[in-house]
Amino acid sequence: MNFGLEEMISMVAAVISLLLFIFVVDWKYFREWVVVFLFKALLDLIWGSPVVSLNLIKYPIRLLPHYYETSILFELWVFPILCILYNQVTRQRGLWPIVYYALLFSxxxxxxxxxxxxxxDLIEYIEWSWLTTFYTLTITFLISRSFIAFYRWGCDYFRYK
Incomplete structure (x- = not known):
C-alpha cells in the first residue's frame, strides 16, 4: 500500500475528528447529536454526489474509490462532526450568533x-471555487441548525400527545 501525503492528511483528519467527537462533544445531548450527525451525513450525500456527478469537483484520492466518487471521509465523518460542534456552540444562542458561527466554521x-x-490530490475544483465552498458550507450549517431546532420543537410538542 502506497502511503503518501494525501493518505496522511486523511488519516490525521479522521483522527482529529474522532478526538473532537469523543472529548469535545457534550454527550448529555446525545439524542440531538445523533440526529444532527445522521441528518448532516444524509444532506451531504444528497448534495455532494450531484456536485461530483456534474463535474464541479473531483476527488482524485478518496476512500473506497470503486464505490464512491465523493469524499466519504469528509461527507460522512469530518463534516457531520463539525456540524455537531457548530450546533453545540449555537445551542443556546440567538439568530445573529447562529449566523456568525456558521460563517466562522465555514x-x-x-x-x-x-x-x-x-x-x-484530495480535491480538485473544476467548475467550483473557494467562494462556492464557503457559501455552500454556510448554507448547510444553517440548514442543520434549522433542522435541529425543528426536531427539538417536535420532541417538545409531541412529548405528551
Whole structure:
C-alpha cells in the first residue's frame, strides 16, 4: 500500500475528528447529536454526489474509490462532526450568533480546503471555487441548525400527545 501525503492528511483528519467527537462533544445531548450527525451525513450525500456527478469537483484520492466518487471521509465523518460542534456552540444562542458561527466554521473549513485543493490530490475544483465552498458550507450549517431546532420543537410538542 502506497502511503503518501494525501493518505496522511486523511488519516490525521479522521483522527482529529474522532478526538473532537469523543472529548469535545457534550454527550448529555446525545439524542440531538445523533440526529444532527445522521441528518448532516444524509444532506451531504444528497448534495455532494450531484456536485461530483456534474463535474464541479473531483476527488482524485478518496476512500473506497470503486464505490464512491465523493469524499466519504469528509461527507460522512469530518463534516457531520463539525456540524455537531457548530450546533453545540449555537445551542443556546440567538439568530445573529447562529449566523456568525456558521460563517466562522465555514471560513475555517474553506481556509483548510483551499490549500488542499491547490497542493494535494484530495480535491480538485473544476467548475467550483473557494467562494462556492464557503457559501455552500454556510448554507448547510444553517440548514442543520434549522433542522435541529425543528426536531427539538417536535420532541417538545409531541412529548405528551
Amino acid at each position: 471560513a475555517g473549513i474553506t481556509a483548510i480546503e483551499y490549500p488542499l485543493e491547490r497542493y494535494t
